[in-house]
Amino acid sequence: MHPLDIVQALLYGVVYGSIYALAASGFALTLGVMQIVNFAHGHFIVVAGFLSLLLFRLWAVDPFVSIAATVPLAFVLGAAIYSLVLRHVVMESHHTQIMVTLGIGLIIENVLLLAFGGDLRLASTGYTSRTLRLGGLALSVPKVVAAVLAVVTVALLWAMLRYTKLGKAIRASTDNWQAATLMGIDVRRVRLYAFGLSAVTAAVAGSSLPTFYLLSPFSGIEFLLKAFAIVVIGGVEDVRGVVIGGLLLGLLEAAAGMLFSAAIGSAFTFAVVLVFLAWRPSGLLGRA
Numbered sequence: 001m002h003p004l005d006i007v008q009a010l011l012y013g014v015v016y017g018s019i020y021a022l023a024a025s026g027f028a029l030t031l032g033v034m035q036i037v038n039f040a041h042g043h044f045i046v047v048a049g050f051l052s053l054l055l056f057r058l059w060a061v062d063p064f065v066s067i068a069a070t071v072p073l074a075f076v077l078g079a080a081i082y083s084l085v086l087r088h089v090v091m092e093s094h095h096t097q098i099m100v101t102l103g104i105g106l107i108i109e110n111v112l113l114l115a116f117g118g119d120l121r122l123a124s125t126g127y128t129s130r131t132l133r134l135g136g137l138a139l140s141v142p143k144v145v146a147a148v149l150a151v152v153t154v155a156l157l158w159a160m161l162r163y164t165k166l167g168k169a170i171r172a173s174t175d176n177w178q179a180a181t182l183m184g185i186d187v188r189r190v191r192l193y194a195f196g197l198s199a200v201t202a203a204v205a206g207s208s209l210p211t212f213y214l215l216s217p218f219s220g221i222e223f224l225l226k227a228f229a230i231v232v233i234g235g236v237e238d239v240r241g242v243v244i245g246g247l248l249l250g251l252l253e254a255a256a257g258m259l260f261s262a263a264i265g266s267a268f269t270f271a272v273v274l275v276f277l278a279w280r281p282s283g284l285l286g287r288a
Helices: 003-034 041-059 067-084 094-116 141-163 165-175 177-182 187-211 220-234 239-259 262-279
Strands: 131-134 137-140
Touching (some): 003 165, 003 220, 041 067, 041 094, 041 187, 041 220, 094 220, 141 187, 141 239, 165 177, 239 262
């Protein structure tokens, strides 16, 4: 195998890993703050992707530009789903939470199926097939733009959690929600904002997908499994863990696809997840 092929595969691993990290950041936020495993998170990503496609088909709005519309809508929808449904099951067992979020995901999937059909869809923009050439390397322009956008979004999320009053309240609620309540933090409101933010990260990730990814109403489970794997690898207590988990997942998939085949990549990924569950179930940056 030529060294340039190896470098290009690893670069794509970093590109995909950045996108995976963004997709998983909202999942980790929900799990960390609310202790809810949101099995509908992947479907939130797909909803944003189809909204982006709809805006592109109706008014030729570029998918990346459509983020300006999908992000506020995602926050409102996320906050509404939390207020109407999830706040009633926050203190219930994980079995109940999983069934409720699975139900939300199935409803979303079937609504998308009725509205758009089951065909794979792509936004054919003027740059969809363009490549960025660096020496002997060729990288897809929409994938690189999506990766840069993912890095910026995750960095903004990290800065918000670290330096803002809301971010500190979210981190306090993640560490110990009972103690946060005793310190005067309105944990119910924090959970509402956290779930809305998780929907926002899903919207940013999903809106960029149609430029390079064949999207269908059934794509949600794929992104859910990626997010779950990243959280297992990196942990939920620090955005940096999600970034490390996403990059590691992308590089592992790239290596497996390079050494074996693309179909082996996912199987290899979940073999690594099983290793982490046995070796360090709290993740690389989680508390043991």
